[in-house]
Amino acid sequence: MSLRTTPFVEHHRAQGAKLVPFAGFLMPLQYEGIVAEHKAVRNAVGLFDVSHMGEFEITGPGAVAFADKLLTNQVAGAEPGQAVYSPLCLPDGGIVDDLLAYRYADKITLVVNAANIAADWAHVSALAPADVRLENCSEQVAQLALQGPRAVEVMSGLVPSSVLELSYYRFQEVPLWGTTAVISRTGYTGEDGFELYFPCEYADEFWDGLMRAGAKAGIKPCGLGARDSLRLEMGFCLYGNDIDRTTNPLEAGLGWTVKLDKPDFVGKSALERVKAEGLKRKLAGFLVEGPRVPRHGMDVVDGGTTVGTVTSGGFSPCMERGIGMGYVPPALAKNGARFGVKSGNADLVATTTARPFYEGAFHSKPKKAQASG
Amino acid sequence: MANVPGELRYTKEHEWAKLEGDVVTVGVTDWAQEQLSDVVYVELPQVGKTVRQSDAFGVIEAVKTVSDLYAPVSGEVIEVNTALADNPAWVNQSPYEKGWMIKLRAKNAATELNQLLDASAYGALLAEAHS
Numbered sequence: 205m206s207l208r209t210t211p212f213v214e215h216h217r218a219q220g221a222k223l224v225p226f227a228g229f230l231m232p233l234q235y236e237g238i239v240a241e242h243k244a245v246r247n248a249v250g251l252f253d254v255s256h257m258g259e260f261e262i263t264g265p266g267a268v269a270f271a272d273k274l275l276t277n278q279v280a281g282a283e284p285g286q287a288v289y290s291p292l293c294l295p296d297g298g299i300v301d302d303l304l305a306y307r308y309a310d311k312i313t314l315v316v317n318a319a320n321i322a323a324d325w326a327h328v329s330a331l332a333p334a335d336v337r338l339e340n341c342s343e344q345v346a347q348l349a350l351q352g353p354r355a356v357e358v359m360s361g362l363v364p365s366s367v368l369e370l371s372y373y374r375f376q377e378v379p380l381w382g383t384t385a386v387i388s389r390t391g392y393t394g395e396d397g398f399e400l401y402f403p404c405e406y407a408d409e410f411w412d413g414l415m416r417a418g419a420k421a422g423i424k425p426c427g428l429g430a431r432d433s434l435r436l437e438m439g440f441c442l443y444g445n446d447i448d449r450t451t452n453p454l455e456a457g458l459g460w461t462v463k464l465d466k467p468d469f470v471g472k473s474a475l476e477r478v479k480a481e482g483l484k485r486k487l488a489g490f491l492v493e494g495p496r497v498p499r500h501g502m503d504v505v506d507g508g509t510t511v512g513t514v515t516s517g518g519f520s521p522c523m524e525r526g527i528g529m530g531y532v533p534p535a536l537a538k539n540g541a542r543f544g545v546k547s548g549n550a551d552l553v554a555t556t557t558a559r560p561f562y563e564g565a566f567h568s569k570p571k572k573a574q575a576s577g
Numbered sequence: 578m579a580n581v582p583g584e585l586r587y588t589k590e591h592e593w594a595k596l597e598g599d600v601v602t603v604g605v606t607d608w609a610q611e612q613l614s615d616v617v618y619v620e621l622p623q624v625g626k627t628v629r630q631s632d633a634f635g636v637i638e639a640v641k642t643v644s645d646l647y648a649p650v651s652g653e654v655i656e657v658n659t660a661l662a663d664n665p666a667w668v669n670q671s672p673y674e675k676g677w678m679i680k681l682r683a684k685n686a687a688t689e690l691n692q693l694l695d696a697s698a699y700g701a702l703l704a705e706a707h708s
Binding site: 222234237238239429433495496497499518519521524526547548550 | 614615617618620636638639640641642643645669
């Protein structure tokens with residue numbers, strides 16, 4: 205299969221990016237280095253190309269009802285101009301994808317993970333009723349994420365002040381660089397920031413415009429490596445690692461996105477049963493003692509027996525230690541529980557801890573961590 | 578392109594070896610550090626430990642990944658670069674100098690070093706990895 209590129213690929217090359225295959229796309233893993241890019245986002249501002257993500261538009265009189273049938277979270281309660289994070293589930297409660305649903309006055313746009321575009325499209329199309337129209341706009345839409353405490357400063361002067369005043373998970377459509385952009389106060393880093401959607405043919409204007417506007421703030425282009433380490437410090441789930449078709453939102457700690465009081469949605473009865481029967485395993489966040497680092501796929505061991513698997517693991521650049529997440533028996537998912545993680549011949553000592561791991565991020569404190577995929 | 582000094586010998590697993598007398602200094606190559614990126618910890622053996630050629634002698638943890646370190650030759654560990662404990666980034670910044678890892682008193686240095694790649698063969702291996 206040949207790799208696709210985003211409209212920013214020449215900008216990545218010009219910036220010296222290390223390009224790697226990811227979800228069928230040639231994507232920047234890093235430019236200067238993961239740690240430098242990670243810290244730029246925590247301390248200043250970073251720019252991510254996330255154009256590999258897919259966009260599906262749902263229009264027609266039944267759009268909201270259909271979205272609420274597809275998603276475990278509730279779209280009907282959202283106002284136009286509001287985005288909602290939600291799992292998309294199978295009838296058995298397994299997760300097809302996790303996505304953002306943008307509610308407009310006259311449509312809903314689902315922003316989905318690149319690796320799942322084909323599978324999501326098949327799933328959504330098969331369920332679509334006669335009173336909605338679906339369009340897969342993934343190839344026409346470019347997306348950049350501007351993330352970090354100085355993101356507002358970068359955007360000021362470029363957009364109306366109403367955009368700078370958007371609350372978390374709100375968005376607006378505004379004219380910018382000759383086209384119309386959708387700008388939302390969202391992200392996958394835990395920092396303040398924006399995600400911008402616009403037609404692919406304006407890619408150069410947006411990349412150059414944002415890099416220029418961000419120069420004084422010390423903007424750095426950031427790759428998938430930093431995107432992963434930033435989301436992991438927040439304890440956000442990554443589809444394909446922490447959640448997939450074999451996991452359900454309740455055991456993944458995404459119960460806050462499952463509205464069992466909605467009339468009906470795909471997976472509802474299965475998830476009601478899971479809830480009634482009690483969870484057999486839970487996604488736990490953990491810290492590792494010492495300098496070693498847990499990794500995706502390592503075994504979780506307790507009393508000499510394998511009892512779970514690490515789904516995400518890595519080195520936290522801000523905490524300077526190994527952190528991870530994995531499915532473990534409920535008793536080990538309680539804060540302070542201890543277990544082992546097998547790294548080759550070594551047994552790392554892990555302690556379950558509350559997420560977000562990193563407490564210094566803009567969104568570390570508020571009530572519920574909201575993650576986009 | 579990655580720096581491949583002409584005077585060193587190389588393993589296919591991207592360690593380098595430098596012979597001085599009967600002492601072989603070992604580290605990872607410039608290409609390896611580029612691939613690993615952001616080294617955060619290097620686990621090294623105790624002085625006095627004996628290793629055999631191709632055995633894993635340590636572990637290198639980077640932000641993204643973990644990798645074993647393989648001994649290019651057999652011998653006794655006579656010195657380890659303890660400064661890497663506080664400065665793991667030296668492996669990235671100076672892979673052939675400040676980022677050295679262990680020194681081995683080699684048993685059969687001449688024979689075993691001949692089994693390793695010279696700079697041109699290692700360069701060819703990297704060119705292949707890139708194509």
